[in-house]
Amino acid sequence: MFEIEKRAGLARVGKIITPHGEIETPAFVVAATKATTKALTNAEIRDLGGQAVLANTYHLLLRPGAEIVEQAGGLSKFMAWDGPTFTDSGGFQVMSLPGTKVTDEGAEFINIYNGDKVKMTPEDSMRIQWQIGADIHMAFDHVADSSEHAAMKACMERTHAWAERCLEEHQRLTTRCAAISRRQQPGGDPLFALKGKTPHTPQDSALTSYQALFGVVQGGYFKDLREESAGFHASLPFDGFGIGSTYRAEGLMEVLTTTNSILPEEKPRHLLGMGQEPRDIFIGVEGGCDTFDCVAPTRMARNGTLYTHDGRLNINNSAMTRDFRPVDAECDCYTCQNHTRAYLAHLFRADEITGKVLATIHNERFVVRLTDQTRESLLDGTFDEFKKAFLSRYYK
RNA sequence: GCUGGAGUUGAGCAAUUGGUUGGCUCGGCAGACUGUAAAUCUGCUCCCGUGAGGGCGUGUAGGUUCGAGUCCUAUCUCCAGCA
Numbered sequence: 001m002f003e004i005e006k007r008a009g010l011a012r013v014g015k016i017i018t019p020h021g022e023i024e025t026p027a028f029v030v031a032a033t034k035a036t037t038k039a040l041t042n043a044e045i046r047d048l049g050g051q052a053v054l055a056n057t058y059h060l061l062l063r064p065g066a067e068i069v070e071q072a073g074g075l076s077k078f079m080a081w082d083g084p085t086f087t088d089s090g091g092f093q094v095m096s097l098p099g100t101k102v103t104d105e106g107a108e109f110i111n112i113y114n115g116d117k118v119k120m121t122p123e124d125s126m127r128i129q130w131q132i133g134a135d136i137h138m139a140f141d142h143v144a145d146s147s148e149h150a151a152m153k154a155c156m157e158r159t160h161a162w163a164e165r166c167l168e169e170h171q172r173l174t175t176r177c178a179a180i181s182r183r184q185q186p187g188g189d190p191l192f193a194l195k196g197k198t199p200h201t202p203q204d205s206a207l208t209s210y211q212a213l214f215g216v217v218q219g220g221y222f223k224d225l226r227e228e229s230a231g232f233h234a235s236l237p238f239d240g241f242g243i244g245s246t247y248r249a250e251g252l253m254e255v256l257t258t259t260n261s262i263l264p265e266e267k268p269r270h271l272l273g274m275g276q277e278p279r280d281i282f283i284g285v286e287g288g289c290d291t292f293d294c295v296a297p298t299r300m301a302r303n304g305t306l307y308t309h310d311g312r313l314n315i316n317n318s319a320m321t322r323d324f325r326p327v328d329a330e331c332d333c334y335t336c337q338n339h340t341r342a343y344l345a346h347l348f349r350a351d352e353i354t355g356k357v358l359a360t361i362h363n364e365r366f367v368v369r370l371t372d373q374t375r376e377s378l379l380d381g382t383f384d385e386f387k388k389a390f391l392s393r394y395y396k
Numbered sequence: 397g398c399u400g401g402a403g404u405u406g407a408g409c410a411a412u413u414g415g416u417u418g419g420c421u422c423g424g425c426a427g428a429c430u431g432u433a434a435a436u437c438u439g440c441u442c443c444c445g446u447g448a449g450g451g452c453g454u455g456u457a458g459g460u461u462c463g464a465g466u467c468c469u470a471u472c473u474c475c476a477g478c479a
Contacts, residue, residue: 029431031431031432033431033432034432038432038434038435039435054431056431056432059432059433086431088431089431091431092431092432093431093432093433095431096431096432096433097433098433110433112433113433138431141431143431216431242431244431245431246430247430248430249430270431271431272430272431273430273431274430274431275430276429276430277430280430293430293431294430294431295429295430295431295432295434296429296430296432297430298432299429299430299432299434299435299436300428300429300430301435302434302435302436303428303429303434303435303436303437304435305427305428305429314426314427316425316426317425317426318424318425318426348435351435353435355435356435
């Protein structure tokens with residue numbers, strides 16, 4: 001499901017093949033936590049160059065419920081996004097939600113809507129993701145952010161134990177699906193029973209209807225733990241890998257070089273949650289990651305912070321009210337092609353939702369385009385020059 | 397003209413029986429946000445000072461009191477009702 005077209009050090013240009021189409025990598029995956037990208041329609045995601053979206057298991061479990069997504073025909077049909085889809089496992093909520101309890105068995109969250117307790121084991125996460133039916137699933141991991149080696153080691157070891165359980169459950173579900181398929185359609189597609197949630201192309205096969213599982217490497221910013229976790233995951237038959245528990249650019253390159261030097265080259269690597277800063281993308285690409293996701297571009301857009309080639313711009317600043325230039329003169333997004341800073345500043349001050357829409361289109365386009373440009377620069381051998389020019393201007 | 401009510405910050409409201417008087421919301425000025433509990437959150441927002449700090453303040457002018465946004469007198473303005 002992954003083809004590498006070109007390598008440059010750890011970096012690579014490739015193509016992830018999913019039942020819902022291909023992702024040309026490096027690629028920025030658009031966050032769609034609750035089966036929508038906040039403030040955007042699918043048409044807008046397409047227009048700004050988004051290739052794939054990432055939804056969240058915990059959030060869709062609570063609303064609308066995994067059964068409903070399954071009955072709708074899976075995430076892709078439910079949200080009418082015909083491109084590739086990812087789901088995050090809920091592991092991030094272990095860290096982000098208050099009141100979460102973790103044991104070796106699994107995690108106990110609170111339901112953010114009514115305060116109920118929500119238990120989720122690695123097996124639960126696999127089943128729920130199976131119901132949601134994205135193309136690429138993430139293993140349920142124990143996410144943490146600590147500067148203490150012992151704490152991160154404990155999270156890593158728990159993640160490893162969970163990884164094996166995730167894999168086993170994922171394989172059991174696949175096998176069961178194949179059995180149903182054989183019964184319903186003897187001699188046909190071995191994963192026919194998945195067809196409701198997968199598509200449609202004439203060349204549908206076991207390969208293309210397969211739902212992939214990525215294991216998630218842990219270990220924080222500790223070299224020895226990353227080595228151990230990467231080695232552990234490399235030995236297991238995951239379809240690809242997520243790299244988790246990274247939060248800042250400092251030390252990220254070391255984490256990635258350590259991890260990606262050990263992970264098998266022929267499988268895709270997704271850097272989870274990184275991409276707020278342009279430098280994160282450059283480090284990620286150079287460090288050998290293929291896909292990225294981050295909520296920051298859309299969140300910052302809603303809160304009024306916009307990317308430009310010359311750094312961040314706060315559209316709420318008073319100077320914007322009479323600035324009739326586009327947000328970024330060199331941006332090709334709908335917002336910059338049609339509107340001025342002054343207009344956006346007006347919409348934000350008037351609290352009009354269109355302001356947030358236009359800002360989100362811009363920020364998401366900015367980071368998607370940046371990632372696409374790293375791909376092009378790798379292909380024509382100008383990555384280093386592109387990186388230097390971009391970063392020196394952005395961070396001045 | 398009479399009766400009653402009200403005048404506090406850019407706006408709308410607060411401030412126990414007079415008791416450390418600048419509190420809240422909005423607006424304004426900035427900042428933050430990295431696998432989304434986030435169209436959210438944080439700081440500042442009377443004057444002077446970079447700062448420590450200092451100064452003034454509840455329509456106006458007086459008064460009572462140790463102490464007044466709160467009480468008294470006069471006066472101005474606004475609102476309501478009555479002539």
